Structures are given as structure tokens and as C-alpha cells.
Amino acid sequence: MFAKKVVIITGASSGLGRQLARDLAARRCRVVLFARNADALAEAVAECEAAGGEAMAVTGDVTQPEDCERLIAKTTERFGGIDFLISNAGLSMWAKFEEVTDLNLFRRLMEVNYLGLVHTLHFALPALKKTGGLIISIGSIQGKIAVPAHSGYVASKHALEGFCDTLRYELEETGVDILTVHPHWIQGTQMRANACTADGAPMGESKRSHNHESITLEQCAREIIDAMRDRRRELIIPPRLRLAPILKALWPALLRRKVLRIFRGQGN
Numbered sequence: 001m002f003a004k005k006v007v008i009i010t011g012a013s014s015g016l017g018r019q020l021a022r023d024l025a026a027r028r029c030r031v032v033l034f035a036r037n038a039d040a041l042a043e044a045v046a047e048c049e050a051a052g053g054e055a056m057a058v059t060g061d062v063t064q065p066e067d068c069e070r071l072i073a074k075t076t077e078r079f080g081g082i083d084f085l086i087s088n089a090g091l092s093m094w095a096k097f098e099e100v101t102d103l104n105l106f107r108r109l110m111e112v113n114y115l116g117l118v119h120t121l122h123f124a125l126p127a128l129k130k131t132g133g134l135i136i137s138i139g140s141i142q143g144k145i146a147v148p149a150h151s152g153y154v155a156s157k158h159a160l161e162g163f164c165d166t167l168r169y170e171l172e173e174t175g176v177d178i179l180t181v182h183p184h185w186i187q188g189t190q191m192r193a194n195a196c197t198a199d200g201a202p203m204g205e206s207k208r209s210h211n212h213e214s215i216t217l218e219q220c221a222r223e224i225i226d227a228m229r230d231r232r233r234e235l236i237i238p239p240r241l242r243l244a245p246i247l248k249a250l251w252p253a254l255l256r257r258k259v260l261r262i263f264r265g266q267g268n
């Protein structure tokens with residue numbers, strides 16, 4: 001079902017976006033990769049072509065509406081339409097609120113994680129309506145529950161969730177569907193190295209190690225592609241985390257203990 005389908009992936013220069021691009025290219029998709037790092041995008045395009053798909057890079061920033069408009073224009077010009085929009089570009093943080101000295105980091109998190117989807121979708125929606133396309137919003141389990149030291153990230157992913165829930169109503173008659181994805185921590189991406197610390201600077205490599213709680217990139221990409229194929233509305237990875245929103249509603253004290261235990265296991 002994926003052959004010849006046109007897929008836009010924002011944040012495709014590393015991590016989950018790059019893995020999804022490779023795996024969808026291997027299913028013969030036409031993949032459009034968007035991010036700011038042109039060299040990394042060129043490498044990712046070569047990987048997609050080696051995997052058997054057609055691929056094109058567009059360099060740009062999801063926080064800039066004009067870059068997103070150019071992304072959509074270039075995609076429709078080259079491939080004629082859009083079947084899937086994977087909104088994946090993301091930025092994290094690792095600092096307690098009262099330690100933060102650079103307030104701008106809260107704005108950056110909102111602009112990348114939330115407005116990134118708003119901007120790309122604004123320009124992509126007419127094309128998605130023509131194909132009855134699917135929007136895939138890569139959120140986080142932190143769009144459903146909170147985790148210490150991530151206040152700005154948690155807020156941005158909750159904003160994304162509210163936006164997608166609203167659009168589901170508004171798009172009901174249009175043939176366009178939304179899949180919201182809520183992964184746990186993923187190994188092998190740049191998310192932690194790039195996470196903003198209290199003064200806004202990136203955390204850098206290996207400050208926080210992953211443990212058995214984290215999922216692999218391959219598992220995450222595989223489950224997302226299966227959910228795209230099945231046109232699901234929501235995906236929580238790994239499945240045991242589906243309990244988290246239920247605990248939040250019914251046994252918040254138990255959820256709090258579990259979150260603190262897992263968080264401390266990540267080197268806190």
C-alpha cells in the first residue's frame with residue numbers, strides 16, 4: 001500500500017525521522033526529507049535511494065512559515081501531491097523550571113514542537129484533502145503525562161495533542177485522518193544531546209544514559225509504519241504505556257510514584 005505514495009517527513013536529518021524515511025523508502029515511497037542541516041539531509045537522501053525509494057531533500061526550519069510553504073510547493077511540484085505528512089521535528093529540554101535562566105527556551109520548544117505542525121499543515125492541508133491523506137503527529141507520552149525537568153517540552157506536546165484532537169473534529173468529513181504517536185524515550189537519536197539545559201545550551205553527548213525503559217528506533221519506526229498502514233488514530237509505544245493516561249485519571253498517586261522511579265533511573 002505504500003508504493004509510490006508521497007511522504008513528507010519533517011526532522012528527517014537524524015533520529016526517528018531519518019529512520020522512518022529509510023524504512024518508508026524501502027517500501028517504495030517517494031520521500032521528502034525536511035530539516036535545517038543540509039549535509040545530514042543529503043546523507044539521508046542517499047540512504048533512502050539505496051533502500052529503493054525516490055527521495056528529495058528540502059532544507060528549512062519548521063518555525064518559519066515561509067520555509068514550510070516552500071516545502072509543500074517543492075513537494076507538489078516534483079511529485080504532484082501529498083499522501084502522508086509526518087510532523088516529527090522536535091526539541092527537548094532537561095532542567096527544572098526554577099533553574100531556567102533562559103526563558104526563550106520555552107518559546108523555542110513551542111515553536112518547534114507545536115507550531116512546527118501548525119505551519120506545515122497550514123500549507124499541506126489542501127493537497128492532503130485531494131488525496132484523503134494522513135497526518136502523523138509525532139508527539140510523546142509526555143503529551144499525555146508529565147515528567148520532571150521537562151515542563152516546556154511537556155507543555156508543547158500537550159499543545160500538540162489538543163490541536164490534533166480539535167482538528168479531528170474539523171476534518172471529519174474531508175477524508176483526511178490524523179494519527180497521533182506517543183513514544184516513550186527512544187535510544188539512538190540526538191534528542192538528549194540537543195535538549196536545552198537551564199541556560200538554553202544543548203545538553204551534549206552522554207550526560208543522561210538510556211536504560212531498559214527506552215525503546216529502539218527500529219521498533220518505534222516499525223510500529224508507526226504499521227499504524228499508518230492500518231490508519232489508526234493513536235499509537236502509544238510501547239503498548240504497556242497505554243496504562244499511563246488511565247492511571248493519571250484514576251490513580252494519580254500511583255502514576256506519580258512510577259514516573260519518579262523511572263525518571264530517577266535515567267540518571268536523575
Ligand SMILES: NC(=O)c1ccc[n+]([C@@H]2O[C@H](COP(=O)([O-])OP(=O)(O)OC[C@H]3O[C@@H](n4cnc5c(N)ncnc54)[C@H](OP(=O)(O)O)[C@@H]3O)[C@@H](O)[C@H]2O)c1
Nearest residue numbers: 011013014015016036037061062089090185186189190191
Ligand atoms: N528521543 C526520544 O526519546 C523521544 C521520545 C518521544 C518522542 N520523541 C519525538 O520524536 C521526534 C523526533 O525526535 P528524535 O528523537 O529523532 O530527535 P533528533 O534525533 O534530535 O531529531 C530531531 C529532528 O528534528 C529536526 N529539527 C529540530 N529543530 C528543527 C527546526 N526548527 N526545523 C526543522 N527541523 C528541526 C532536527 O534536524 P535539524 O537539526 O537538521 O534541523 C532533527 O532532524 C520529536 O518530535 C521528539 O519530540 C522523541
